[in-house]
Amino acid sequence: MGYKIVVVGATGNVGREMLNILEERQFPVDEIAVLASRRSLGTEVSFGERTLKTQDLDAFDFTGWDMALFAVGSEATQKYAPLAAKAGCVVIDNSSLYRYDRDIPLIVPEVNPQAIHDYAKKNIIANPNCSTAQMVVVLKPLHERARIKRVVVSTYQSVSGAGKDGMDELWDQTKSIFNPVDDKPAKKFTKQIAFNVIPHIDVFLDDGSTKEEWKMVAETKKIIDPSIKVTATCVRVPVFVGHAEAINIEFEDFLDEDEARDILREAPGIMVIDKREDGGYVTPVECVGDYATFISRIRQDSTIDNGLNLWCVSDNLRKGAALNAVQIAELLGREVLKKG
Numbered sequence: 053m054g055y056k057i058v059v060v061g062a063t064g065n066v067g068r069e070m071l072n073i074l075e076e077r078q079f080p081v082d083e084i085a086v087l088a089s090r091r092s093l094g095t096e097v098s099f100g101e102r103t104l105k106t107q108d109l110d111a112f113d114f115t116g117w118d119m120a121l122f123a124v125g126s127e128a129t130q131k132y133a134p135l136a137a138k139a140g141c142v143v144i145d146n147s148s149l150y151r152y153d154r155d156i157p158l159i160v161p162e163v164n165p166q167a168i169h170d171y172a173k174k175n176i177i178a179n180p181n182c183s184t185a186q187m188v189v190v191l192k193p194l195h196e197r198a199r200i201k202r203v204v205v206s207t208y209q210s211v212s213g214a215g216k217d218g219m220d221e222l223w224d225q226t227k228s229i230f231n232p233v234d235d236k237p238a239k240k241f242t243k244q245i246a247f248n249v250i251p252h253i254d255v256f257l258d259d260g261s262t263k264e265e266w267k268m269v270a271e272t273k274k275i276i277d278p279s280i281k282v283t284a285t286c287v288r289v290p291v292f293v294g295h296a297e298a299i300n301i302e303f304e305d306f307l308d309e310d311e312a313r314d315i316l317r318e319a320p321g322i323m324v325i326d327k328r329e330d331g332g333y334v335t336p337v338e339c340v341g342d343y344a345t346f347i348s349r350i351r352q353d354s355t356i357d358n359g360l361n362l363w364c365v366s367d368n369l370r371k372g373a374a375l376n377a378v379q380i381a382e383l384l385g386r387e388v389l390k391k392g
Contacts (some may be wrong), residue, residue: 053080053082053391054080054081054082054391055079055080055081055082055117055118055119055381055385055389055391056082056083056085056116056117056118056120056340057074057079057083057084057085057118057119057120057381058084058085058086058087058112058114058117058119058120058121058122058130058136058141058192059071059074059079059084059085059086059087059120059121059123059368060087060109060120060121060123060124060132061087061094061123061124061128061163062086062087062088062097062104062106062123063088063092063097063106064123064124064147064215064216065212065215065216065219065369066087066123066369066373066374066375067088067097067121067123067213068097068098068385069369069370069373069374069375070121070123070374070377070378071086071097071099071104073099073164073358073370073374073378074099074376074378075099077150077378077382079378079381079382080385080391081256083101084104085108085112085117086099086104086105087093087105087106087107087108087109087112087127087329088108088109089109089110089147090108090109090110091206092106093105093106093108094338100344102250109128109132113139113186114135114136114139114140114141114189115139115140115141116139116140117139117141117272118141118142118391119142119143119381119384120133120136120141120142120143120144120386121203121378121381122142122144122145122146122147123142123146123377124147125310126146126149127190129145129147129149129150130137130149133145133146133149133150133176134370136175136184137174137175137176137332141175141295142145142171142175142176142177142301142379142389143175143176143177144177144179144381144383145176145177145178145179145382146179146373146374146377147182148180148267148357150174150176150178151178151180151267151270151271151274152270153178154168155173155174156170156171156173156174156176156177156178157168157170157171157178158178158179158180158188158271158274158275158318159177159178159179159356159376159383160180160188160275160375161178161190161225161375161379161380161382161383162319162321163188163189163191163192163274163275163276164192164276165383165387168383168384168387168388169387169388171384171388173338176247177217177379177380177384178197179373179376179380180271180376181218181264181277181371181372182209182213182295182344182368182371182372183207183267183284183295183297183368183374184210184214184267184268184271184272184367185269185287185366185372185373185376186295186297186345186364186366186368186369186371186372187205187272187284187297187299187359187364188271188272188275189320189321189345189371190299190316190319190322190345190347190362191272191276191280191299191301191363192276192314192319193202193276193277193315193316193318193322193386194301194303194312194315194316194360194366194387195280197305197307197311197315198304198305198306198307198358199304199352200276200277200280200301200302200303200304200305201216201280201281201301201302201303201304201306201358202256202280202281202283202299202301202302203272203280203281203282203283203299203300203301203302204281204283204284204299205282205297205298205299205300206284206285206287206297206298207253207268207284207285207286207287207296208249208287208291208292208295208297208298208336209253209264209265209287209288209289209290209294209295209296209368210289210291210292210336210388211241211245211251211290211291211292211297212292212293213242213288213295213368213372213389214240214288216334216374217239218238218240218241218347219241219292220240220243221240221245222238222290222292223292223353224236224244225238225244225245225246226246226247226290227245228246229247236372239265241288244250245290246290247290248290249287249288249289250287250288251285251286251287251292252288252344253265253286253287253288254267254274254286257303259260261284262286264284264286265284265285265286268282268284268286269283269284274353281351284308284330289329290319291336291338291366292336292386293337293338293340293368294335294339294340294365294366294367294368295333295336295362295368295372296336296363296364296365297331297363297365298361298362298363298364298365299361299362299363300353300359300360300361301359301360301361302327302353302358302359303358303359304358305358305359306358307358307360308352309322309352309360311313312350312360312362313326313350316350321343321345321347321371322344322345322347323342323344323345323347324346324348324349324350325346325347326346326347326348326349326350332348333348333349333363334346334348334363335365337367339365339366339367340367341367341370342367342370343365343370343371343375344366344371345364345371346364346365346366347362347363347364347366348362348363348365349362349363350362
């Protein structure tokens with residue numbers, strides 16, 4: 053016996069990826085419903101060899117369904133997720149709406165699987181921010197060995213993190229650079245994204261940081277350890293898919309780079325590709341479509357007593373969003389619902 057699964061926001065980048073991953077990982081699906089707003093009603097999406105037509109989110113009854121994977125914005129989530137949860141359908145939410153609610157677990161299955169048992173307080177589980185998800189997978193096994201004091205991270209985030217509009221803007225602007233009569237001014241982003249980098253993701257806060265940077269700080273503390281200090285600079289780059297991060301870690305205890313490399317090789321969800329030669333590292337283009345979080349450039353930081361630098365790359369539509377949500381569904385099924 054399998055599960056009755058709902059994918060909310062099935063026509064978007066993340067929703068479509070959720071369907072792909074459910075099929076790829078052979079998630080035990082008994083029945084599946086794909087939902088979208090009325091403007092996308094009837095749009096067809098693929099689920100393996102099947103073609104599914106989207107149903108109206110407004111009119112859908114979640115009663116009798118096991119899990120709902122939400123891939124819509126916070127506004128729609130705020131309206132519909134409580135309805136699903138109240139109907140007995142466990143919500144796995146990809147928006148930022150519930151991540152900081154004390155009564156809702158924020159989960160990366162490789163890092164804090166034990167938190168799954170807290171879902172019953174509100175029948176909702178939160179998926180972390182894409183840039184946080186790939187970073188905490190790396191930090192957790194190192195923290196268990198040498199206790200992390202402080203993390204300094206600079207991100208290089210792809211435009212797919214801003215949705216289809218972000219990807220379209222990069223594509224259109226890139227073409228327009230070579231066609232002077234076809235000007236494509238910035239709409240989705242605050243400045244030109246083609247052949248440029250923008251040190252601004254989400255809104256600015258009073259202290260000068262952006263909301264994206266704040267998310268990385270708050271979510272790392274909630275998922276791993278509130279005592280870890282995190283400072284982040286989040287940058288949008290002209291890459292379609294795949295987030296990269298340069299991470300500097302300061303530990304309480306000394307950790308040799310070779311031991312760190314061995315620890316990460318054994319850690320779940322991580323692939324270490326770290327050769328000190330031309331091309332001996334992973335870039336965003338190479339990680340697209342892969343489940344793993346890739347680690348390269350592991351090296352000692354000689355400017356502090358117990359420091360390491362490393363390079364972290366992951367497909368943000370997968371580990372940063374859809375894959376993590378499906379892994380949460382698998383964990384929920386395995387540990388709690390036990391139907392599949």
